[in-house]
Amino acid sequence: MSSLTNQNIFTVSRLNSEVRLLLENQMGIVWLVGEISNFSSPVSGHWYLTLKDSRAQVKCAMFKGNNRRVTFKPKNGQQVLVKARLSLYEPRGDYQLIIDSMQPEGDGQLQQQFDELKMKLAAEGLFAQTCKSPLPEHPKCVGVITSQTGAALFDILDVLKRRDPSLPVIVYPTVVQGQEAAIQIAQAIGRANSREECDVLIVGRGGGSLEDLWCFNNEIVARTIAASQIPIISAVGHEIDVTIADFVADMRAPTPSAAAELVSRDNSHKAQSFMAKKRNLVNAMRHYISSQQSHVAQLLHRLDKQHPSVQLQQQSQQIDQLEVRLHHAAKQYLNSQRTQLNRLEHKLQLQSPAIQLNQQVSHLAQSEQRLIDAMQRKLLNTRHKFSLMAEKLDTVSPLATLSRGYSITQDSKGSVITRRSQIKTGDQLITRLSDGEVRSTVD
Template sequence: MGRIIFTVHQVNEYVRGLLGRDPILQDVWVRGEVSNFKVHSSGHIYFTLKDEQDRIRCVLFRQNQRDMDFIPCDGMRVLVRGQVSLYCRDGQYQIYVMHIEKDGIGELYLAFEALKQRLKAEGLFDAQHKKPIPAFPKKIAVITSPTGAAVRDIIKIVRRRCPCVDILVVPVLVQGSAAPAQIEAALDYINTRDDIDTIILGRGGGSLEELWAFNEEVVARAIWRSRIPVISAVGHETDFTIADFVADLRAPTPSAAAEMAVPMLQHLQETLVGLNIRLLEGMRNMLLRKRSSLEYLQSSYVLKYPDRILQQRKQRLDQAYTKLCVAFNDMLSKKRERLSRWAVALDALSPLAVLGRGYAVVTLKPSHRVVHSAEALNPGDDITVHFKDGRAHCKVEKIENGVWGINEP
């Protein structure tokens, strides 16, 4: 039997033709929640429309936005009217939106944004107030629905990662008008206990209405006043609630919260084994180094022949003493030589030396003032003539002017 082979493009075009010939899909109304909202630089709007089970991509071209009286945003429930077709390049069908309007949840989303801005202004979201999550908790508390998949996932992951951690499940409603009060009471109750290290607050995914209990102010303030660190795990990764912003840590899913709350025991054991190996190896290397150092010291010249070292030190001491004596004697000789030169110089300047060469010193009585000139004397003055070996007391008889000579009579 012959085979008919199509290209990928032919298949996509065929499917697009089938969708285009379906009258229902060419003018269809769809209700859902907006997520992954993006405005392209071209002005076209791309977003995903989702409900509790599935998602479908949507595109709203710029020319179809003229009648819009609002800007869609993530979390908003809307009604869209358009045609379903296949985008051949990606092989994915999507809704080409012709008209969009709010589906009544817009008021809730506006309330969400208003509360978010008010609590942010009060500082409830500030990072400086976030408490660290204990790395090795002994017991954690889980606030969630006792019948939902979230609690089963959390227990399963905690038991797998770290079986030694105890779990306290505090059952509450996670949607409906009574849920906020129950969540607040659960948080306050857990904070009265001293055996809880971490709180996980969460539930599975849902629409904005179903997650609204975690957007209530009473829940936000209960998380804020909790002295025990709180991990918020509400909905899926794309879902954000007020509880996420106030909590000390946000987890994208309840399963991720369990992974964040407790360590992986196997990893800890592997880490401890690795550290133990490194410690033993380090101690072994240190002992080898110490043993090598000890063997080197034992074979060293100092320890093998200490008396020789002492003899060398004594010899060096004798040499130093000899050098000291030589230096001292040399210094003493130099000092003596300098003293002799000073004594000769002083002797040359001594008056007694001058007197010894035949000179005399004349003083006038009774003042004993030295006479420097004949003009200072008068006939009849009593004078004393000082010689090197004595004195003569004389009286001046006559004064003669002029220079005295040695050969004068």
């Protein structure tokens, strides 16, 4: 422990920073093929994804300044080729790739091979204008290296016949598509140089897909064209098609027909000569710009390693992570508040006047029912007592006495006659029996 100094002790932040610089400076740019998974595109415009194969995976980030150049929408499960640099997301210590460009796997691999060969040959100086031979001002014989059944050959012959019928043409037939095409094209160029029959060669074919034109991006063809002692015009595909052969050739023509016009003469041959020189100048400028672009790309790469955008990208990625956490926290807070509100609503409903009123109405109905029951019981008891008293009363009732054979006599005023002195002759008397009354007159 005594040998340790403050210089030997790392903080976590310093360690992650050192590892990031080590990864970025040592590895540089890498090309990687993999399958997209966990693709996400937050509101910041950056892309986050995982590239994987059957055995491993790596996290990736592609910032919006670069993903704007991607011509397709990435999706999970898609195989892609990416150009990226290794880095480290310092806040979490995650090893990741920062993607600069992305292409579908098939086209991407061809484009990668194209770019790699282009940079390799440019670095060797094969594209330099000093390596190019000028075209003869008045060609004596034109050689054509293409398919003898292709439309390109007939277009070239038609233009030469129309513009300069006396110009001799020698065709060196070859296949211009497939695995054997590159070797046969290189052999045809070699054969034309060994025979020394022509003073200019047209090498090309008609338009097609990137795969169709791929033999003209072959290193063998490129080096054979560069080594040719006979000036070569590259005439591959349409004007928008660009191949390695175009950069190496002494002249590029946008189409096979245009190549035929370059080597033929008509009444405006001086204008054609001027246009050829103009094209030479444009071609030279193109190659110069291309070489300067490669140099600038290297300088930009060196600048990127020290550029503040690296820190900005790290911070931007951290903002995206914080945004996700904020959304999650807000969602949890809203859920908890919603739960608490539901509890308060339930308690409020328990204290609602309507509920209490219903409870009081129910209590009143129960009390009313108990009162009715009590009154009915009271009434029954009273009726029972009344019956008992009626029976007792009946035992001492005059009517009961009458039922035993006695009678009651009253005068017309209703007074009971108990003595003889109470009546006189002619009085009307009423005698009450148990089953009625008898009216009589005193004689």
